[in-house]
Amino acid sequence: MTAGKKIASAAVNNRKQTPLMSWLRDKLLAIGRRPDQAPPGLPGPDGKFVFNYQNRYPNTQASRSPDPPALPGGVHHKLADNYYLTRDARHSVQPPPELYKSQEEGSIGVFTDLNNQPIDKPILGVNKGPSQNFGLKAPTPGFGFEWNRSVTEEQPSQKNDKHLAFAQKFDKYLKLH
Template identity: 50%
Template sequence: MSGRKIAAATVQNRTQTPFWNWLKQKLLASDRLPITPPPGIAGPDGKAVYQNPLRFPNTQSARPCSAELPALPGGVHHKLADNYYLTRDGRRNVDAPKVLYSSGEFVGGEKAQPAQVNQGVATNFGLTAPTPGFGAEWSRSKQNELASQQKNTEFEYLQRFDKFTKSA
């Protein structure tokens, strides 16, 4: 980086009045008692001085013509300026979305036939089941149950109460 700064060294940075500077030094504890060690790196006089974090023009390097140009590979992006926006912007190369279907019919490709998943209650589940909804009456019998349920003694007891669940 170059030693040339944005502003001349004679430019005075903004600062507060001496009272506010003194108060700031006290509140930040940068001026301490002689028995207390300094808060940071001590200066040549042995005291720690508050380092202002603000950036002023006479502390910054001048960017134009002061730094070396970066070594970039060749291509459409190799220039730092005067590069045409429309040729380097990737959003300009995007096409409109393709139409997959129009008014319920597929436009491109073969129409896929839906796979027959439901083979029936007996094939899918092994037991007959009523259709859900109104009008379905569940009838329970030992012959329609699995072998583990046919040997269950509580099943016969519960089957006696099925007559109360039937609709009139």
């Protein structure tokens, strides 16, 4: 896309074509239509339909130049104290942290947090299924979702639904917590 205005300068006169080319253009664009067809263009203030050509001139139309975007500044828009490689935020992406480190081949390792501190308590956000995460020490991928029905927080249509009450009897996760 080019920079600058998208309109001819005021010094340029409106371009005219030869009568033969104007007649051919009007025939191809169906400007001079028969009375039984829809008129071209939009009605003007006098009620007559006028075909407006696509050319844009300063004495007939306004320019199409939009205002430049006003984006909020950030750490990457600083003029000083902004190193070349840190100007683009894509360079600051780190690989995912290690969640599990094995101590030696074949032995069970230790879970660590982002500061490489060992985690002894259960990790929040792990999936819990039958027999507490299928008996595995490692969390399953994802954040997990535990569905638990609380009748006191539901709408009347769900409180009185016999199908939800029937399905709650088969909820395996309800017995674990």
